[in-house]
Amino acid sequence: MRDQVIEDTLPADSIAADVALAASGDASAFERLYRTHVARVHSLVRRMLDADEADDLTQDVFVRAWEKLSTFRGESAFATWLHRLAVNVVLGRRKTLGVERGRFHGGEDPLEGVSGRRETPEMSMDFEDALARLPDGARQVFVLHDVEGYRHEEIARMLGVVPGTSKSQLHHARMALRRYLDR
Amino acid sequence: MLTMLTAAVLASLAPQQGETDTTIAVPAGASLSVNNFGGSIVVHAWPQNRVKIHAEHGSRGGIEASLAGNTLTLRAGSRHGAPSVVDFEITVPQDMGLTLSGTYTEIEVDGVRGPISAETVDGSIDVRGGSGIITLHSIQGSVTLADATGRIEVNSVNESVELSNISGQIKAETTNGDVSLMGIKSASVEATTINGEVEYEGTISDGGTYSFTSHNGDITVSVPEGANVTLSVATANGDIDASFPLPFTGTREKHRYTFKLGTGSARMEAESFQGDINLRRPAEMHMQHKDKDKDKHRNDNQDHEEP
Amino acid sequence: MNDQWTDRLSEYVDGELASGERTALEAHLATCAECRATLEELRRVVARAKALEDRAPKADLWAGVAKRIGSGQVVDIRSRRRFSFSVPQLIAASIALILLSGSGMWLALRSRQTATRTPRPDAEWQVLNVSTRRTDAAIADLQEVFERNKSRLDTSTVRVVQQAFTTIDRAIAEARAALEADPGNAYLNLHLADTMRRKLELLRRVNAIAAAQS
Numbered sequence: 001m002r003d004q005v006i007e008d009t010l011p012a013d014s015i016a017a018d019v020a021l022a023a024s025g026d027a028s029a030f031e032r033l034y035r036t037h038v039a040r041v042h043s044l045v046r047r048m049l050d051a052d053e054a055d056d057l058t059q060d061v062f063v064r065a066w067e068k069l070s071t072f073r074g075e076s077a078f079a080t081w082l083h084r085l086a087v088n089v090v091l092g093r094r095k096t097l098g099v100e101r102g103r104f105h106g107g108e109d110p111l112e113g114v115s116g117r118r119e120t121p122e123m124s125m126d127f128e129d130a131l132a133r134l135p136d137g138a139r140q141v142f143v144l145h146d147v148e149g150y151r152h153e154e155i156a157r158m159l160g161v162v163p164g165t166s167k168s169q170l171h172h173a174r175m176a177l178r179r180y181l182d183r
Numbered sequence: 184m185l186t187m188l189t190a191a192v193l194a195s196l197a198p199q200q201g202e203t204d205t206t207i208a209v210p211a212g213a214s215l216s217v218n219n220f221g222g223s224i225v226v227h228a229w230p231q232n233r234v235k236i237h238a239e240h241g242s243r244g245g246i247e248a249s250l251a252g253n254t255l256t257l258r259a260g261s262r263h264g265a266p267s268v269v270d271f272e273i274t275v276p277q278d279m280g281l282t283l284s285g286t287y288t289e290i291e292v293d294g295v296r297g298p299i300s301a302e303t304v305d306g307s308i309d310v311r312g313g314s315g316i317i318t319l320h321s322i323q324g325s326v327t328l329a330d331a332t333g334r335i336e337v338n339s340v341n342e343s344v345e346l347s348n349i350s351g352q353i354k355a356e357t358t359n360g361d362v363s364l365m366g367i368k369s370a371s372v373e374a375t376t377i378n379g380e381v382e383y384e385g386t387i388s389d390g391g392t393y394s395f396t397s398h399n400g401d402i403t404v405s406v407p408e409g410a411n412v413t414l415s416v417a418t419a420n421g422d423i424d425a426s427f428p429l430p431f432t433g434t435r436e437k438h439r440y441t442f443k444l445g446t447g448s449a450r451m452e453a454e455s456f457q458g459d460i461n462l463r464r465p466a467e468m469h470m471q472h473k474d475k476d477k478d479k480h481r482n483d484n485q486d487h488e489e490p
Numbered sequence: 491m492n493d494q495w496t497d498r499l500s501e502y503v504d505g506e507l508a509s510g511e512r513t514a515l516e517a518h519l520a521t522c523a524e525c526r527a528t529l530e531e532l533r534r535v536v537a538r539a540k541a542l543e544d545r546a547p548k549a550d551l552w553a554g555v556a557k558r559i560g561s562g563q564v565v566d567i568r569s570r571r572r573f574s575f576s577v578p579q580l581i582a583a584s585i586a587l588i589l590l591s592g593s594g595m596w597l598a599l600r601s602r603q604t605a606t607r608t609p610r611p612d613a614e615w616q617v618l619n620v621s622t623r624r625t626d627a628a629i630a631d632l633q634e635v636f637e638r639n640k641s642r643l644d645t646s647t648v649r650v651v652q653q654a655f656t657t658i659d660r661a662i663a664e665a666r667a668a669l670e671a672d673p674g675n676a677y678l679n680l681h682l683a684d685t686m687r688r689k690l691e692l693l694r695r696v697n698a699i700a701a702a703q704s
Contacts, residue, residue, distance in 0.1 A: 027559060031552060039546040046545075055547055062555045127538055146539035152506075171500035178531040181538055286703075287644070304647055304699060322696070323650040340654045340692065358654045358692065377688060378657045398661040398685060417677040419668050422560045439677045456665060456681055 023069040047143045048090045061086045130180040142173035203238040216256045219285035221268035228277040228294035235274040384468040389448040401458040405468040411445035417454040425462040625686045632693035639700040658689045
């Protein structure tokens with residue numbers, strides 16, 4: 001999983017030490033953990049929700065992580081644990097919005113009419129922008145599956161849909177994003 | 184001009200000049216009621232049994248005065264139905280009770296020793312002195328009260344409330360503003376706001392009850408050394424910070440913590456949904472408050488420079 | 491392009507087709523250049539997704555986090571020793587009480603153990619549910635009266651009053667949200683009730699003023 005990249009660049013000992021220190025109340029140790037993982041968390045939140053909420057929610061994630069740090073038993077990598085916590089915070093946020101929306105229906109293309117065709121590169125939109133423009137549900141399935149590596153069964157449970165829906169939304173998201181590859 | 188008014192005499196006084204000056208003798212123990220619409224009401228005290236009235240109302244306005252029983256009532260006169268704007272400057276016997284009201288009216292009282300009720304919609308209320316039942320209400324306007332004693336209820340809606348050097352029972356409230364209570368001697372204090380801070384510097388008497396609450400502002404309370412108080416501190420999102428050791432007696436539920444100082448005789452609630460709870464010693468509060476005053480007066484001067 | 495072959499392409503990329511379907515699709519791909527092109531594009535989308543780089547936020551968010559976890563970064567030169575507790579610390583840590591040379595018991599923080607959760611008193615929560623409904627109704631009634639009578643007030647007064655309503659409404663919403671996450675909590679219950687009562691009182695007061703203006 002992608003988390004391994006972070007764990008590999010820093011000595012595993014130093015992260016484990018910081019986790020232990022932070023769990024006993026050392027805020028400077030927690031700040032080090034924050035610095036190491038914030039880009040990852042922020043990007044996940046930004047892609048799952050939107051740029052406006054990403055700052056606030058990123059802070060929520062870290063505050064929650066601080067509160068729950070004593071429950072981290074060290075059986076998985078800290079980054080994995082933090083990452084799952086971030087996904088939960090994002091999904092929790094989704095629930096409070098309460099609106100079931102953002103699925104592709106039939107043959108519609110949400111990015112239709114937005115320029116990004118190769119013929120007009122000067123008005124092009126890059127891949128992440130296009131990602132942000134997808135309907136919420138499809139975007140979240142795409143982020144969870146293709147970016148974060150979750151499987152359809154898990155995604156279905158997380159989002160409260162059947163695996164079939166997850167698969168079809170993923171497919172539609174990928175089809176829509178094809179045009180924005182070279183940016 | 185010394186005039187005596189008796190019974191329900193409604194008198195329009197000096198409408199032509201734009202000003203009215205008159206002095207009215209009143210029986211001992213009389214009270215004053217002033218109803219204004221726009222303008223101001225300023226009241227000072229003197230050791231005489233007369234009420235001196237100076238009113239500026241423009242040539243179209245006037246004031247009406249009537250004395251019924253023990254109450255002298257002054258009203259902003261209205262010509263052709265429209266209420267006029269009057270600036271009242273009234274000097275009253277020191278012990279005269281005051282009931283002052285207006286809509287777009289600023290109210291200022293200085294030096295009286297009796298009960299005071301002041302109510303305005305859009306205008307500040309500044310009172311120095313007063314005893315007995317003191318009620319000051321404004322909607323859009325700050326309210327300040329100093330050197331008073333008695334049963335005190337002060338509130339604003341959109342601005343701050345400041346009480347200093349007060350003794351007695353106190354209830355101070357606002358919605359969009361700070362509540363500041365300094366130099367208080369009381370065994371019953373309630374101070375609350377929604378969007379603002381609360382600060383309290385005063386006694387914490389044995390057996391007293393003190394309640395300081397806000398939704399999103401900090402609460403700063405001074406706790407004198409040797410105070411005997413059971414502190415119930417609650418905050419959903421803020422921190423608790425004390426300048427002295429806080430003996431913790433337990434938490435019955437999330438967000439609320441109890442500390443016991445000395446015998447725990449007084450009961451204090453300091454609660455803010457999102458703000459911090461700060462517990463300080465009196466000396467620190469004086470220092471902090473002096474700094475705040477400096478900043479405030481800097482801003483005040485700027486206001487006066489505006490056209 | 492919604493034909494049966496295109497729809498299967500994502501599953502094919504992910505290796506999720508049953509062997510029969512896979513064979514059939516591969517046979518089709520051999521003959522359909524368009525589907526091969528689409529397949530290639532889908533693979534590149536997946537690769538692009540995996541290659542997305544993480545970007546740190548533009549603002550430094552640590553200060554906000556630090557404040558909420560109570561790291562006490564602000565140093566107040568006036569106070570010598572400070573005893574600060576952040577609420578999350580109090581919740582997440584277990585509390586060890588240390589007797590300190592006769593002056594009573596202090597709060598010190600240790601790690602690891604989470605505080606036991608007190609069971610939610612359902613009965614209490616039910617009662618609150620009913621009483622906020624009543625208060626909600628009272629507020630709605632008074633709000634209606636206000637709307638009808640506010641023309642009697644000056645526009646600046648109306649504006650000021652509505653600012654106050656907005657402030658209180660926001661506080662009510664925040665208190666409600668916190669209470670939903672934590673229904674049995676006595677402080678949150680009371681705080682919501684108090685805040686709603688403030689709205690009620692302000693509405694009453696303003697309606698009285700409006701009525702007096704006639």
